[in-house]
Amino acid sequence: MSGLSAELLERMRERAPGYDRENRFFDEDLAELRAAGYLRPRSLLESVRDQRLLAAFAPATALAVNMHLVVVGIARTLAERGDDSLEWVLADAEAGELFAFGNSEPGNDLVMWDSLTTAERVETPVAGYAFTGTKIFTSLAPAWTRLIVFGKQTDGPDGPRLVHGILTRDDPGVTTLDDWDTLGMRATQSRTTRLDGAVVPDARIVRFLPVGPNADPFIFALFANFLLLIGAVYAGIADRALELAAEAAHRRTSLKNGGAPYSADPDIRWRVADAALALDALAPQLETLARDVDEQADRGARWFRELTGAKHRATETARHVVDQAMRVAGGGGYRSSSELARLQRDVLAGIYHPSDTESVHATVAQNLLGPLP
Incomplete structure (x- = not known):
């Protein structure tokens, strides 16, 4: 590693x-x-x-x-x-620069296909694009040195189009709020970022893309890396939850069964096995897709279906595994000081990352049935 x-x-x-x-x-x-x-x-x-x-x-x-x-x-x-x-x-x-994501916006359920942030062409103080808008869930907020953002340009003969660029920490017009107080994933400090005419010079503009879905290689690269790495994080949470479930099953004893450990209880054994069976399916899917991205395999129109499906399966499976672990651990797992309680809070964040459940099902349905008439 x-x-x-x-x-x-x-x-x-x-x-x-x-x-x-x-x-x-x-x-x-x-x-x-x-x-x-x-x-x-x-x-x-x-x-x-x-x-x-x-x-x-x-x-x-x-x-x-x-x-x-x-x-x-x-x-x-x-x-x-x-x-x-x-x-x-x-x-x-x-060279040691730390990159962060400044794409999510409040009220934008089109995610990467449109933007509520404006991108306006400017020639001074440098030639580039001035971004104005609000970005949320900016993880690494206290420490990033490079922030990838996008916005919509409506002025000029090229509009409307989406402009993607990378800001630096020293660029004027960037404000990070101290507003991160959430149920879980607290150490990420994914604070709100406000852009007020923050200028990205032409040299740091990375893409001009049309509004709406498109198959540009930049978009493919973004989805492939984001979705599979998100899936990997939640699979890791599930790995630890399963370990804690097994430990709890061996540690807890049953007065009803004469002091035998819960690891001998058929219902507890079923729960642990059920969690493991679900979790075992994640590595082949996540790793096969990651290897195929690396090796430039041609999955054609199935790529987005399978990438979004992998993220969906990983986050939903992780929630299931953590839930089973909480049941195996008993009341001790409900204490706020327990590691399982923290994992239960952290794993919930998986439902908020793109692509959400509705979007995933729409993507799969379109791949199988075609677009809506």
């Missing part, structure tokens, strides 16, 4: 409860991951495996780091296909 020693992972597991309790950013984890070379570019398959392992020890840390790995992964996926337009992103990542 990429720098994830057993000692490092255990230190992060020890820090995770404190980050959660104090609603604090994972500064120490980030420093250690950076020093270990974890933020450097690598294959999607390696990243999926690494992130699943990391999430089993520090879920919120893994989720936040995902956003950096996604942006770097987009550049890597494009480069592997002969598109060198984002090679400078790979160079920045190698």
Whole structure:
């Protein structure tokens, strides 16, 4: 694995409860991951495996780091296909820059197909595009040095179109609010970002795309990296929940059954087995798709169906596994200080990441049945 020693992972597991309790950013984890070379570019398959392992020890840390790995992964996926337009992103990542995602917007359920943020052409103080709008769920908010954003240009002969670019921490017009106080995934500190005429110079504009769905390689790279890495994080949460369920089954004893451990109870054994059966299906799907992205396999029109399906299955399976683990653990798992209680809160975040359940089913239905008449 990429720098994830057993000692490092255990230190992060020890820090995770404190980050959660104090609603604090994972500064120490980030420093250690950076020093270990974890933020450097690598294959999607390696990243999926690494992130699943990391999430089993520090879920919120893994989720936040995902956003950096996604942006770097987009550049890597494009480069592997002969598109060198984002090679400078790979160079920045190698040099230690930290990338974050500034795409989500309140009230925008079209996600990447439209934007409520405006992108206006400007010539001063530099030639580029000025972005004005509100971005939410900006993970890594206290620490990012590069922020990928997009907005809609309606002025000029080229509008309307979507403009994608990358801001730096020093660019004027960027304000980060201190407003992150959530049920789970608290250490991500995914705060709101306000853009007020923040200018991205032409050299850091990465794509002009039409409004609405499109098959541009940039979009494919974004979906492939985002969806599979999100799935990996929630699979890692489920891995840890299953471990805790097995530990609880061996530890708890039943007075009804003469002091025998719950691991001998047929109902408890069924629950643990049921969780494991569901979880066992995730690695083949996530890793096969990641390998196919790396190897440039041709899945044609099935790509988006299978990518969104993998994310959906991973997040829903993780919720099921954590739920089964909570039932096996008994009342002790309901204490706010228990690791399982934190995993139960963290795993719920999976339902809010794109693509949501409705969008996934619409994508699959369109692939099988065609568009609505």
